[in-house]
Amino acid sequence: MKTERKVPRRHVDRWRVAAGALSGLLAGCAALAVAELLSAAVRPESGPVVAVGGAAIDRTPTAVKDWAIQRFGTDDKLVLQAGILAVLALLALVLGLLVLRRRRVGAAGVLLFGVIGAVAATTRPDSTSLGDAVPSLVGSVAGAAVLYVLAGRLVRRAVAGGGEGWDRRGFLIAASTAAAASAGAGVLGKSLNAASGKDAVASRAGVVLPGPASPAARVPRGVQPRVPGISSFVTPTKDFYRVDTALVVPKVNAGTWRLRIHGKGVTHEGTFSFADLLRRDLIERDITLTCVSNEVGGPYAGNARWIGVPLAELLEESGVVPPSRGGPADQLVARSVDGMTIGTPVDDVMDGRDAMLALGMNGEPLPFAHGFPVRMLVPGLYGYVSACKWIRDIELTTFDDYDPYWVKRDWARKAPVKTQSRIDTPKPFARPEAGTVMVAGVAWAQHRGIDKVEVRVDDGPWRPADLAAEDTRDTWRLWSFPWEATSGGHTLTVRATDRTGTVQTGKRARTIPDGASGRHSVVVTVD
Ligand SMILES: Nc1nc2c(c(=O)[nH]1)N[C@H]1C(S)=C(S)[C@@H](COP(=O)(O)O)O[C@H]1N2
Numbered sequence: 001m002k003t004e005r006k007v008p009r010r011h012v013d014r015w016r017v018a019a020g021a022l023s024g025l026l027a028g029c030a031a032l033a034v035a036e037l038l039s040a041a042v043r044p045e046s047g048p049v050v051a052v053g054g055a056a057i058d059r060t061p062t063a064v065k066d067w068a069i070q071r072f073g074t075d076d077k078l079v080l081q082a083g084i085l086a087v088l089a090l091l092a093l094v095l096g097l098l099v100l101r102r103r104r105v106g107a108a109g110v111l112l113f114g115v116i117g118a119v120a121a122t123t124r125p126d127s128t129s130l131g132d133a134v135p136s137l138v139g140s141v142a143g144a145a146v147l148y149v150l151a152g153r154l155v156r157r158a159v160a161g162g163g164e165g166w167d168r169r170g171f172l173i174a175a176s177t178a179a180a181a182s183a184g185a186g187v188l189g190k191s192l193n194a195a196s197g198k199d200a201v202a203s204r205a206g207v208v209l210p211g212p213a214s215p216a217a218r219v220p221r222g223v224q225p226r227v228p229g230i231s232s233f234v235t236p237t238k239d240f241y242r243v244d245t246a247l248v249v250p251k252v253n254a255g256t257w258r259l260r261i262h263g264k265g266v267t268h269e270g271t272f273s274f275a276d277l278l279r280r281d282l283i284e285r286d287i288t289l290t291c292v293s294n295e296v297g298g299p300y301a302g303n304a305r306w307i308g309v310p311l312a313e314l315l316e317e318s319g320v321v322p323p324s325r326g327g328p329a330d331q332l333v334a335r336s337v338d339g340m341t342i343g344t345p346v347d348d349v350m351d352g353r354d355a356m357l358a359l360g361m362n363g364e365p366l367p368f369a370h371g372f373p374v375r376m377l378v379p380g381l382y383g384y385v386s387a388c389k390w391i392r393d394i395e396l397t398t399f400d401d402y403d404p405y406w407v408k409r410d411w412a413r414k415a416p417v418k419t420q421s422r423i424d425t426p427k428p429f430a431r432p433e434a435g436t437v438m439v440a441g442v443a444w445a446q447h448r449g450i451d452k453v454e455v456r457v458d459d460g461p462w463r464p465a466d467l468a469a470e471d472t473r474d475t476w477r478l479w480s481f482p483w484e485a486t487s488g489g490h491t492l493t494v495r496a497t498d499r500t501g502t503v504q505t506g507k508r509a510r511t512i513p514d515g516a517s518g519r520h521s522v523v524v525t526v527d
């Protein structure tokens with residue numbers, strides 16, 4: 001008899017524990033769903049997962065961030081969000097078990113997460129109002145209430161037919177109601193958030209880019225070797241790499257967007273609208289952009305045709321004098337709508353190169369992911385010291401007075417692009433047939449230009465590759481090398497020489513603090 005009583009009792013307990021865990025998960029879902037719904041009313045960026053994720057990105061040690069960019073690329077943000085959700089799910093399970101013993105404490109635990117989310121949301125650099133706390137706080141109240149109510153059904157009590165148990169039917173009804181309501185709120189919130197950038201989308205659709213007053217130099221014939229597997233000279237916009245800290249791509253309405261120019265030595269402060277910029281004489285240029293986080297042989301380089309306002313002209317009109325001519329400001333700090341800060345040497349911007357406020361990319365208004373409505377570009381500098389997307393403010397200051405975002409995180413204050421080359425084909429561990437194998441790829445040294453590319457097989461001599469035609473010294477240059485491949489394992493290595501005569505160094509350096517160096521090698525087995 002004893003054992004017979006024990007078995008169902010343990011059975012009941014196991015179900016109760018499972019129901020507790022489920023309650024925790026449902027409370028978490030309810031909290032996130034309500035927060036999502038409210039963030040649609042406040043700001044998409046005020047949601048707890050985005051806010052905590054953004055705060056986590058800013059606090060992630062540079063080495064880890066760099067690793068994440070390399071390992072996951074543009075998907076690093078998805079991975080981060082999935083990670084946050086996984087941690088939340090685990091904590092929700094714990095709270096669900098806690099609530100079985102201490103109903104109030106368990107429910108209060110949910111509120112604690114609301115406070116964390118609220119603090120993260122209101123301390124983000126783009127947060128301008130305490131209203132950003134609302135989604136997290138109200139969401140957590142909803143979650144706590146769900147947990148408290150569900151826990152009430154899990155209390156052990158006398159049930160009909162004698163013995164002990166808990167109100168299973170009541171629990172199931174309450175749990176399914178909570179699940180359905182959360183799903184409803186979540187779906188509604190998601191769709192409202194998706195629609196929230198509608199005015200920005202409409203403003204982008206309405207942009208008509210004028211023809212340039214100064215068109216790009218004609219692209220010479222022969223910039224593109226016909227070798228399968230080599231990069232395209234112009235990177236199609238959809239394939240252009242994306243690197244930034246934004247968990248939600250900012251959707252800025254071009255109609256209300258303004259750019260302010262101010263700071264040291266600015267005698268004519270100015271505020272410009274998008275229409276103001278469109279009315280000016282625009283320049284069109286081919287410029288290759290590269291990321292400092294690009295490993296040797298990595299993918300974070302792209303070449304596009306940009307149209308925009310020459311930045312030096314705007315600065316001159318504002319009274320800015322570069323330090324080389326006696327001006328007081330040596331650093332230009334660009335600020336974006338999402339709180340990014342990017343510092344560029346004023347001398348570089350005003351030395352005659354085509355630094356610009358870009359309004360268009362490859363014949364279209366900038367895509368949102370690449371900085372619509374306006375971004376900065378400075379040929380020859382890595383993106384993190386030059387290419388501010390979603391720009392809204394330009395301040396003239398000094399390198400002594402201010403450290404921008406990445407510099408605070410141990411990256412170099414100044415970072416001209418290092419001379420680099422990459423083998424696009426063959427791919428690592430390819431098994432080409434013996435005979436002529438086309439080795440091909442790209443080389444870049446923006447604003448200096450590429451003069452020579454050489455290929456070495458195993459420990460053999462460096463032999464010159466066929467250089468494709470050069471567009472400008474601000475663009476990358478494609479190359480190819482017909483290799484008479486003999487069977488066996490071989491290592492192919494490439495190096496470039498820029499127009500200053502500097503040969504790409506074989507000395508390996510990490511991406512931190514000012515860009516990777518070393519040579520790209522590919523190991524293949526010839527059959
Ligand atoms: N607002 C903002 N601008 C930014 C960044 C960012 O994180 N936020 N990242 C910079 C970096 S590190 C690079 S390499 C380029 C990448 O531009 P792309 O995403 O258009 O290729 O944008 C730069 N501009």
Ligand SMILES: [Mo]
Pocket residue numbers: 243290291292293382383384
């Ligand atoms: Mo970058």
